[in-house]
Amino acid sequence: QTSILDRFCASLCQAVIMLDSPLLDTQATLQELEATNVFTIPLDDSGTWFRYHHLFDEFLQMRLREGYSAEVVAALHVRASAWFAEHGFIEEALKHAFTAGEMESAIQIVAANRQELMNEEHFQRLWRWLQQFPQHISEESPYLLLIQARSAQIQRFDMAEVSRIADKVDILVNTLPLETQKAKRISAETGALRSASHYFALDPKAALACCRNALEILPHQSYALRSYCWIYGAAALQMNGDLSGAYEWIQQGRREDTEVSGGPQARNAAAEGFVSWIAADLAGLQRVGEFMLGISTDSRLHSLGWAHYFLACVHYHRNDLDRALYHAQKTFDRRYVNHALANVYSAFVMAMIQQARGEPEAAFEMLALAADYANEIRSAPFILMVQSFQAELAVLKGRARELTKWEEQACLNMRLSAMPFFYAPPLTIPKVLLAIGTPGSLAKAADCLQRLHAFAESTHNVRIMIEVLALEAMLHAANKAEEAALAALEESLALAQPGGFIRLYVDLGPKIAEFLRRMQNRELSSGYTASILSAFSDTSH
Numbered sequence: 001q002t003s004i005l006d007r008f009c010a011s012l013c014q015a016v017i018m019l020d021s022p023l024l025d026t027q028a029t030l031q032e033l034e035a036t037n038v039f040t041i042p043l044d045d046s047g048t049w050f051r052y053h054h055l056f057d058e059f060l061q062m063r064l065r066e067g068y069s070a071e072v073v074a075a076l077h078v079r080a081s082a083w084f085a086e087h088g089f090i091e092e093a094l095k096h097a098f099t100a101g102e103m104e105s106a107i108q109i110v111a112a113n114r115q116e117l118m119n120e121e122h123f124q125r126l127w128r129w130l131q132q133f134p135q136h137i138s139e140e141s142p143y144l145l146l147i148q149a150r151s152a153q154i155q156r157f158d159m160a161e162v163s164r165i166a167d168k169v170d171i172l173v174n175t176l177p178l179e180t181q182k183a184k185r186i187s188a189e190t191g192a193l194r195s196a197s198h199y200f201a202l203d204p205k206a207a208l209a210c211c212r213n214a215l216e217i218l219p220h221q222s223y224a225l226r227s228y229c230w231i232y233g234a235a236a237l238q239m240n241g242d243l244s245g246a247y248e249w250i251q252q253g254r255r256e257d258t259e260v261s262g263g264p265q266a267r268n269a270a271a272e273g274f275v276s277w278i279a280a281d282l283a284g285l286q287r288v289g290e291f292m293l294g295i296s297t298d299s300r301l302h303s304l305g306w307a308h309y310f311l312a313c314v315h316y317h318r319n320d321l322d323r324a325l326y327h328a329q330k331t332f333d334r335r336y337v338n339h340a341l342a343n344v345y346s347a348f349v350m351a352m353i354q355q356a357r358g359e360p361e362a363a364f365e366m367l368a369l370a371a372d373y374a375n376e377i378r379s380a381p382f383i384l385m386v387q388s389f390q391a392e393l394a395v396l397k398g399r400a401r402e403l404t405k406w407e408e409q410a411c412l413n414m415r416l417s418a419m420p421f422f423y424a425p426p427l428t429i430p431k432v433l434l435a436i437g438t439p440g441s442l443a444k445a446a447d448c449l450q451r452l453h454a455f456a457e458s459t460h461n462v463r464i465m466i467e468v469l470a471l472e473a474m475l476h477a478a479n480k481a482e483e484a485a486l487a488a489l490e491e492s493l494a495l496a497q498p499g500g501f502i503r504l505y506v507d508l509g510p511k512i513a514e515f516l517r518r519m520q521n522r523e524l525s526s527g528y529t530a531s532i533l534s535a536f537s538d539t540s541h
Contacts, residue, residue, distance in 0.1 A: 001068075003060035004076050004099075006092070007043055007051045015083040016076055074100040085109050094132060103137050111143040118150070118224035119260065121267075121301050124337075127151055142172045142186050149193050154302075155340050156379035163197045166190045188217035189225055195232040200418045202459065204236035211236065223260045227253070227267040234271040235420060238278055241460045246275050266292040266303040273310045274420045280462040282499040286314045289327075305331045305338030305346075312349045313422050319502040319535045321353045328353070335373055344370055344382050345422040348389055352507070355396050363393060388425035391432055396507065400435030407432045411444060416455045419464050426452060427464070430471050431508075437478060445475055466496045467504060474511055482518075489515050497528045502535050510536070 001017045002008055008016075010027035030050050033040040039056030043049040052060065064073060077100035084093035090113050097106040110129050117126045130138065130147045138144040149165040152158045169190045173183050191210040198207035211233035218225050230253030237246035253268035269292055276284035289310030296304040308330040315324035331338060331346035347370035354363040367390060374382035388410070391403050410429045419426070430452070433445035449472050456465035469492035476485035489512070496504065505512050513536045516529055 001064065001076055003052065003057050003064055004073070004096070005051075005080060007049050009048050009050070012080070012083050016079050018079065074102075078102055078105070081105060081109070085112075090129070094129060098132065103133070106133070107137075107141050107143060110147070114143065114147060115222055115224070119221075120262065121224070121298075121303075123150070123154055123302075127155070139168065140172070142169045142176070142178075145169050145172070146186070146189055146193075153193070153196065155377055157341055157381050158379060159197050159200055159381075162193055166193050166197075184217055185222075188214040189222075192218070192225055192228045192232075195229060195236070199232050199236055199239070202239070202416070202418060204239040207232055207236040208240070220256065220259070221261075223256065223265075224267070226256060230256070230268045231271040231274065234275050235278075235418070238275045239418065239459045239461075243275070243279060243460070247272070250275065264295055265301070266295045266307070269295075270303065270306050273306065277310075277313065278420050278461050278463055280466060280495060280499040280501065282314050282317060282501070285310050289314065299334075300337055302337075302339045302342070305334050305342040309342040309346050309349075309422075312346055316349050316352065316422075317499075317501050317503045319506065321356060324349060325353050332369075340377060340379065340382065341421065343373060344385065347373070348423045351389070351393060352503075355393060356503070356507070360393075360397055367393065385423070385425055388428050389423060392423070392428045395428070395431045395435050396509075398435075400432050403432050404436065407436070407441070407444075411448065414448070414451075416451065418459065419461060424464060427467055427471070430475075434471065434474050434478060442475065442478055445471075449475060462495055466492050466501060469495070470505060470508055470512060473515060474508065477511060477515060485515055486519060490519065493529065497526070500528075502532050505532050506535050 002013050005012065005016065008030075010030060013026050013030070030040065031047055034042055034047075034050060039053035040050050041053060043051060051057075077096040081093045081096035081100065081102065084090070084096065090109060093109050094106050097103075097109060114126060114129075117123070126147055130144060130151065133141075133144055138148060145165050145168055149162050149169075152161040152165065169186065173186050173190075178186070192214040195207040195210035195214070198204070198210060211229035214229045215226060215233075218229075220226070230249065234246045234249045234253070237243075237249055250268070250272045253271055257266060257268045258264045269288055273285055273288040273292070276282075276288060289307050292303050292307035293311070296307055298304075308327040312324050312327035312331065315321070315327065328346040328349040331342050332350065335343040347366055351363040351366040351370070354360075354366060367386065370389075371383070371386045374386050391406055391410070394400060394403055407429060410432075414426055414429060416426060426448075430445045430448045433441040433448065449468060452464070452468045453472070455461070456468050469488050473485045473489035473492065476482070476488060505516070513533060516533050516536075519529060520533070
């Protein structure tokens, strides 16, 4: 009977064979088998764990099949699964549950342990558990579907898939005979997932309502799920124009970071990073990045990847390219551990740095790595994002006229969504159109920038507004409207100066430099304008 076990100890053997006899000392029996060379091999120095020699094990399993019915053998696996699950050996518990054909038991094992894995950010292990279930079984379990949704969000950033899965979970909650409390918690978790979909669909009120409801229902032990709400709730408040409310919300979430089992974590602090970025507060973003870097001692934590990503963004825009490259490389090197978003945007930071240094081939190779990664994780959103970023690099290389077909398709398919990250694909479209420079393309650029300006204004995205205003200045300059160009650039600089953005303007090229010099001549300049011009003089690329 114990031949079903790849390894065994005394209490596991007793649980499997269900023999509780004073005449049998299981531990002594195991030690005797090992001492008398009966094909029993110790696996540790304490004499606790053993296994059978593989040939002896095959012989015993043959005797098992000959002497016991399939039902009895399945019952052995069920008892082994229960013992392993009780003692925290989840992979072995699942293996025996699957062997016994006990899918419901396997689902319950995963359901009982998934929160702890999410809290500790052991997502890869969770995905491996999920992959062991047949698809039709996963489709019938709200718990497995919720893991699928987390995978779609973290591994592929496929928010459309997240919404589809959330719909399936809602249907199951309404049809399965679930306990009331379990149903409420599942619905709250689904709501937390929907908060992200609402946020990216530019519906901050719906996102915030989902977050508040989930935080009221989900227990504090569900740290990772609550963290989702603290992050998207803060972002929703900021999008709604309540920046002070967003920071108050963040402080509430950060208190939970200190209370989580296993010591302080930094997941909720990331909310401040995203809000600081959108508010164009590079100093605040640096503080958050350095804090997260200092507290994320476990190399498996997503927080470590986000910390390096935040610092890469800060140093890039302050034109400290060496430090930016260091942090971006740190993130991308961990791309099979991090949240996929941090990986892709860090690859873009590195490509921009290489282009800025006059290394276009290295930038192209970096983008090829990002494309390989997007294809490897089968993320349609990232594949499209990489294609858009290729157009961004083409503009920097002076090859915008090769993108006529791209811009036609991009203009037709331009859909605005939340833009809380390093790269915003819709901004590439007016850059291409301005670089093409024909009357038709300039007219398209004007229409595009009008939409982007309204978006940045309505979503209170200062970081995007800074760049939109700079692009508007370039449009006015192309249309020979110098006063309007200077006014737009002055407004952009006023928003950018508190954060100390430099690289944003340098990347837009020499036409912006010309207008910065004119502002100097008109005594509209400051030390900040001079620092941007100094960065222009440092590069001839």
